[in-house]
Amino acid sequence: MTDLDHRYAAPDTQPYAPVTGNLADLLERVLDKGIVIAGDIKIDLLDIELLTIRLRLFIASVDTAKKAGIDWWETDPALSSRAARDALAEENARLRARLDALEDTLEEATGRSAENDTTQVAR
Numbered sequence: 001m002t003d004l005d006h007r008y009a010a011p012d013t014q015p016y017a018p019v020t021g022n023l024a025d026l027l028e029r030v031l032d033k034g035i036v037i038a039g040d041i042k043i044d045l046l047d048i049e050l051l052t053i054r055l056r057l058f059i060a061s062v063d064t065a066k067k068a069g070i071d072w073w074e075t076d077p078a079l080s081s082r083a084a085r086d087a088l089a090e091e092n093a094r095l096r097a098r099l100d101a102l103e104d105t106l107e108e109a110t111g112r113s114a115e116n117d118t119t120q121v122a123r
Helices: 003-007 023-033 062-067 081-110 114-122
Strands: 035-045 048-059
Touching: 023 062
Parallel strands: none
Antiparallel strands: 035 048
């Protein structure tokens, strides 16, 4: 008999016992540790690559994802109200800077202050 024959001599025994548990335990373990599913889909025609789709799926809890450095939902304005406010404030600051630059350019070109022009229009 070979080594393999000795190792599995009894036909009714299994090398590893089946893991028993309920779905909640399995889900808790997956979310706690995380799981990655990856795959590529390629479409070739006559050895010419027409399309490549790369699929990456990471299933985990929010805490596990943050530990892995994944937090895109916090910066996406469509998913986070804080991110939407931040995006609006950033756009507002950018527009104010452009307005200031335009007023400076106008002031240099005409030799007078843009504030004087607005006060004269208001009178």
